[in-house]
Amino acid sequence: MAIQTVLIINKSGGLVYQRDFLASSTKLSSNDYLILAGTLQGVTAIASQVTPKALQISGSNLSKAANETEYSIPYAGPLGVKDQKEDMGSFLPPDYFTDSFASWSKSGLKHVTTDQFSLFLYQSMTGMKFVAISTQSSTSNMAVSFAENFLRKAYCLYADFVMKNPFYEPEMPIRCELFDKKLTEFVQHL
């Protein structure tokens, strides 16, 4: 699975970051990307509304343990991390995290597939959305957990190289040279 594009969408649905990683990737116009971001934001909201009531109720009645296993994403190994001694910013090697973790988005949109590609979406508790477009049309459990691991790591890079940069204004488009560099390195080492 190769990552073709990464998008970051802020909590109000505005596209703040877009980067292609494959030379072969189909280029959308920036306007199309803005539409894509807005659409994803809208569909996420609607997806949670169309969740059948019966499921919502049974979901909330599940015991805690069941809930945890249901939403827990397994740790997918040190993907994207080159070697054990790599400089990892404010995180320590060997990896950004090493435990399974829960997804914050329980009823929202998580992936979109066509026969040619798939799109994955990871949403933080603050409403930031990290989107990856991959060249494989797989939404197997493996692919989903791989993508969520990848996107949480992208979120870690965002926390370091965007949030800790005094020249970045929150909610605005991300123009941080180091973030570009780190994310590219990371994608290339997947």
Add this chain to the structure above:
Amino acid sequence: MTQKIISPSTSVTQAASTASTGYDYTIGPQQTLPNEQPPPVLASRLYNESLHAKARKAQVSLSAFAFLFQEMISQTRKSSKSVAEIESKLRGLGYPIGIRLLELLNFRSSLTPGSRAFFNKASSMSGSAQGSNGVSTQQEDSLASTITTMKRRDLRVLDILQFIHGTVWQYLFDHVSDDLVKSSERENEYMIIDNLPLLTQFIGNNNVQCDSFVCGIIEGILDSACFPCSVTAHCMPEDKFDRRVVYLIKFDKDVLEREALRF
């Protein structure tokens, strides 16, 4: 600011008087109203404990520091009109740290095994003595009184630069600086090189040189050690170190004249 070696006989009274006048470096000496009560702070405990490196060896997360540093720069940007003004303000924020470090690190390196024992005693006491006013008892067994020889002040340019390159860098950034070089072109110029600057690692290259903060620290140390100079930071990538920073130290002329006379 002149160099003061903390001598054992005076440091205690200095500490006490600082507590009672509320001396503030930023405004200089002030009058104190006679009827005001001094705040019940255990001044000498504070001094004794802070001065012992091994006692604390405390750490915070790099993230916590990076967010504070980030906000410090943001605020400085907001209140400045030019890049030069931002850099000079950052320098100003580093400068007082340098002044303190010169005293603190020299004092710490003067501590002897005996004074460590003193500290252990004091720290085991301090837990129970908290809240009670221990100034009178603490004056008798001040940490300073256990120091037999104070580390000598650095008098030569190379010595003080070694101190910054080694001791200070190790203390601040947990590694000695990567190189200390004398300029081949100008007599009064030296360079301290850091391949992986710790504080600005999340910021990247920018038209504002955020390492000016570190320049301020270096200037503070050198100035208060009587080596007046100006320090500037320059981004000079080399090989795989794309964030490599060179701190260029230009000493004032009289520093070199003095050096020529003495040695």
Add this chain to the structure above:
Amino acid sequence: MSSGSGNVQNGPAVSTSSKKSLRVFSDDIWKNKTAKINAELFTLTYGSIVSQLCTDFQRDFNKVNDQLFAMGYNIGLRLIEDFLARTALPRCDTLVKTSEVISKCAFKIFLNMTPQVSNWSNNKDVFSLILDENPLSDFVELPMDASKELWYSNILCGVLKGAMEMVQLDCDVWFVSDVLRGDQHSEIRVKLNRILKDEIPAGED
């Protein structure tokens, strides 16, 4: 705001007590996953900032307090993303859980300290954080003229305010006492005004 299991996903092993696992989880993050820096550099840098503000505002300490709070607020808006990326903790379903996450996890992994949570109001919407130690104010002694007005570590209140607002909790946060002023404890009060339900990201319920 619901269905967050309120507890930590600590690997496949079933955790026995939620209290213990949050502590173990946070200790592990602090020890093994968080890069660290000399706390004294942090202390000295903060000191330099506060002292510069005192000069800039001509020793009007109320203004200094406000400015420190505002700086903290800006930090909180950003710091929360680091916290969430690092921990991936689920949403807390009660303020009691939130208070535990703040004290045992957030303070631990950023400042390596664990304030005590206490003084709950009857309807559990106000609590206190008692700071036994505080790396911001090590070395610090307030000058006379500041000792009644300046809340030296006020930046912490701003950070809490900003960070909680980003996870849709509208709170008031303020200092009620500080050892630097001669008080017995340093105490931060946190009051939850309301949950910003409309702003909770879609898909979480």
